[in-house]
Amino acid sequence: MPMTAGFAGAVRRTLLVLALAASCGAAPAGAAVAVGDGAAATGETGADLAGLRIALDQLVARARPGGGWEFERRAGERVQPHTDPLRWAERLAAPFGLADWDLIVVRSPGTPAAILGLVAGYHLTGDDRYRDAAVRAADLLATVQMRSGGWFSEMPVRGAAAVWWFKWSVFRTAIDDDVTPGAIRALLAVWRLTGAPRHRAAAERGIAFLLDRQLADGAWPLVARPRWKQWIYRSFEDRPTLNDGATTQAIVTLLAAAGALDRPELIAAARRGGDWIVGAQHAPPQAGWAQQYDETGAPVPARRYERVALAAWETRYALTALVALADATGERTYCAPVGPAVRWLVQSQIAPGCWARFYEIGSNRPLYFDERRRAVATPEEAHQPYDWTGEFGIPHLLERLGVDPPGVAALAVRPRVPGDPGLCPGAAAAGFDPVVASNPRRVIAWAGSLAAAATPEPATICALSSGG
Secondary structure, eight states: OOOOHHHHHHHHHHHHHHHHHTOOOOOOTTOOOOOOOOHHHHSOOSSOHHHHHHHHHHHHHHSOTTSOOBSOOOTTSOOOOOSHHHHHHHHHHGGGTOOOOEEEEOSSSSHHHHHHHHHHHHHHHOOHHHHHHHHHHHHHHHHHOOTTSSBOSEEEEETTEEOTTGGGTOOOEEOGGGSHHHHHHHHHHHHHHHOOHHHHHHHHHHHHHHHHHOOTTSOOOSEEOOHHHHHHOOOGGGSOBOGGGHHHHHHHHHHHHHHHHTOTHHHHHHHHHHHHHHHHOOOTTSOOOBSBBOTTSOBOOOSTTOOSOEEHHHHHHHHHHHHHHHHHHOOGGGGTTHHHHHHHHHHTOSBTTBEESEEOTTTOOEEEEOTTSOEESSGGGSOSSOOOEEOTTHHHHHHHTTOOOTTTTTSOOOOOOTTOOOOOTTTTTTOOOTTTOSOHHHHHHHHHHHHHHTSOOOOOTTOOOTTO
16 A cells, blocks of 8 residues: 555654553563552653653763673673573683673663664753763674674673674574564664664664564564574574564564655555464453463463463553554554554552453463462562563553543553563652662663653544543
8 A cells, every 4th residue: 555645644653652661582571670660760750751861861870882782790800691592601711811891782671772762852951961872872783793694682782883693602592572573663762863774774773673583373482593493493582472572572573664755665664563462452341461472373372481361561562563553554454453452451459550460261360470380379479580570661651542440540650662561559658769770771761651751642543431
């Protein structure tokens, strides 16, 4: 379908906001970070530009000189890797004093999310420091891009250069945790500032990777493993998935790219993903989505502690992607799943503004699992680390859809960057202070949340009447 000037403009306006707000290799699934309300730290809610400046100043101060951000570092110690390839590299090199690289974090909240927050901050404040830090980090992302066209969840670098051995030792490319999709959106955001061909070219290579790795049913897998490995044995990582935002963030990214690059053909790939999401929705009254599916569309388990269940966080991701598709294309068919799913989410709160990650199909009781796939009674008994409960960005989605369930409207509602589950109300009474926070990923999540809250969102055609 040809893209008219008005349609292209609508896509650009809608998806620029989505890219900044962020709707969300095989790192541990529990490595996400949660940031609470933080009102006690800033004294403000809503469009808090003073608080945003504080958070972005911290991002600038904590950035590596060569660009990018690392995982949390303990005093006097090296950053600890979270993936098997990097753990082995550290073990082999450290005894000989050869482990001299930095380890930038790409999984969200990570370097791409920091770039998007800084670009949004630059647009809001005009502070060149934010622009410069974003450009340095984007240059690094372009430099370390894998031969596949994507990125890994954590990547070793020296200065502003990739470590030579990495491309010969890691052959899987990460789609989940907004790794490759987030890097593409970050590069596009910086390209719109700089016009630099290197940023656009890297983004285009990433887009080509996403198109190549879209599954026949329209979904995306967690990671892109080498096809020869897939031929030898199949893994849950190869299956259609919503887990950690894999399919949904790919959709949001293709929509953003379609508008930014004037490439309407990318809408077709995003539609295929949306059609798969619509078809995978569970029947009412439990009209949510599971984390992962097989090729027949049936929910299946993933990691040992991720059994078959409906998933609140992944349902929110699915709804965000469908709303983005509806707004970008004007096709209200993508709004049809929204009302039933919202009703299920509202009815499934375990406390006002708080959800369990998993719910049993049939009974709808919250589920928590240990390493042996056994159901346990509480999140504390379940596998750790993992985000067993959270607000998962659901209150913000409900607010945007015009839904006002009891107890939720009184909460401080903010957008969440991918990978930030948020804390259940009451868990963040002390607030969040980015100046004293030790974990750079929490600062990235906080800055991204404030930047998105300060960026006006367009009305959505999927808005519901109060109560869903």
